[in-house]
Amino acid sequence: MAVQGGEAVVQSKLSPELGRLVAAMAPDHEKLALAHREIDVLISTTRTVTGDDRALLDSLDVTVRTVAGNLLTARVPIDRLAELAEREVVNYVEISRPLAPEQARPSDGQSQAASEQP
Numbered sequence: 001m002a003v004q005g006g007e008a009v010v011q012s013k014l015s016p017e018l019g020r021l022v023a024a025m026a027p028d029h030e031k032l033a034l035a036h037r038e039i040d041v042l043i044s045t046t047r048t049v050t051g052d053d054r055a056l057l058d059s060l061d062v063t064v065r066t067v068a069g070n071l072l073t074a075r076v077p078i079d080r081l082a083e084l085a086e087r088e089v090v091n092y093v094e095i096s097r098p099l100a101p102e103q104a105r106p107s108d109g110q111s112q113a114a115s116e117q118p
Contacts, residue, residue, distance in 0.1 A: 013085040015094035022082050038063075039081075040096040043072040045089050053089045060084055 011019045018041070045053070048070055057064055060083055063075040073096055076084060085093055 010082045010085040013090055013092055014081065015092070017095055018081055018093060021078065022085075038075045038077050041074055041076050041081075041093050042096050043074055043084075043093050044091040045070045045072065046091045047089065049089070056087060056089070057084075 010022065014022060018039075021039075047053075049057075049064075049067060049072065054064065057074070060080045061077050062080070062084065064072055065075065066073040070091070076093075081093065084090055
């Protein structure tokens with residue numbers, strides 16, 4: 001698999017939060033303990049993921065959860081984020097966050113009736 005080199009490429013493919021996390025990594029004991037933790041991410045890919053791409057992700061200890069076209073949800077070791085971003089198949093990586101449920105919206109007829117009440 002082709003690897004695009006350079007810190008600028010890595011930073012451009014990571015969300016600002018992940019970029020700061022990777023940049024803060026240093027070889028000291030406290031940060032090494034953090035490095036072995038995993039983080040849930042969304043990965044945008046440059047193409048539909050192939051079997052070779054899945055093998056590459058597996059080699060980076062990436063646990064793919066859901067694939068929808070060129071979007072993946074996955075769990076990635078923090079110390080592998082930069083390596084992941086270097087890969088040609090990766091377009092962008094960001095932290096995965098739970099979505100808040102949408103509030104129920106009244107239908108047009110209900111909202112109009114509510115606005116007519118005194």
